[in-house]
Amino acid sequence: MTNKITVTPSLQDYLETILNLSEYNKKVRITDIATELNVAKSSVHQAVTQLDKIGLVVHERYGPLELTEKGRREALKVRDKHEILVKFFTEVLGVDSEIAHNDACLIEHVISQETIDKLIEFFEKYVKKQSKGGNSI
Template identity: 40%
Template sequence: MDKSAELSPSLEDYLEAIALLQKRRRAVRVKDVSRHLGVNASSVNSAVQTLSQKGLVTHEHYGYIELTQEGEKIAGHVQRRHDTLLTFLTKVLCIPQHIAVQEACAMEHHIRSRTLERLSKLNSFALSEEHGERSRWLERFHQLLEDSEAHNRRDAE
């Protein structure tokens, strides 16, 4: 059974945060996750306990939190979904970074694998430097977005 299918968006966020913190600094404690996600320590403890029961993290009381091999695998999938969405939102749709991060976080938990795969291919196609025609259509699309926003600003005045 796919353990990632059993995880709520919140638990996926905890796995993703633990993985990110492990990359930055080897040892991750409850307080580190709490600060990173802006939640209280009791919420982190509850989530870590659930993740531990699912075999995705190991954690000794008052000790370090570590992802298991399966936890690393799932966290990697979540991060790839996030990165693909963030790239699409910022580089293709020109959404400002601070908004795109929030949107990607919301979308990453609900997008289907096939949709994500196609979005990833669209990113590669749209952002490819080797095909001049492809980059021209993206430039034209970005110009369309700018023109539309300028028109909306004029209408608002």
């Protein structure tokens, strides 16, 4: 196995959401995450407690929460995967953007970094070709 999953898909979703929310809110609250992920506040609470325990988030009782540097890095990894997947699906394959988004939300948690790196490489070459030749592939 090459895909050692350190943080579960579920926790990755929480991290990613916290990252996104922190980008306009600064203060991220349990309720915001619950709303965003369509999940009970108590579920968020337990997830955040776990993330705190493994040092990916800092959270004090009744207070707001923040990603640690390590948590931020982990969140970015997931979000970057999401973004290249969506770009590839929509711009290269021509998949409808809602479907692309849904698929990316699931695939981002299981695809290896190796494959993602190759996909990025490919995508960059592809875009270059497109802008030159205007070719169909």
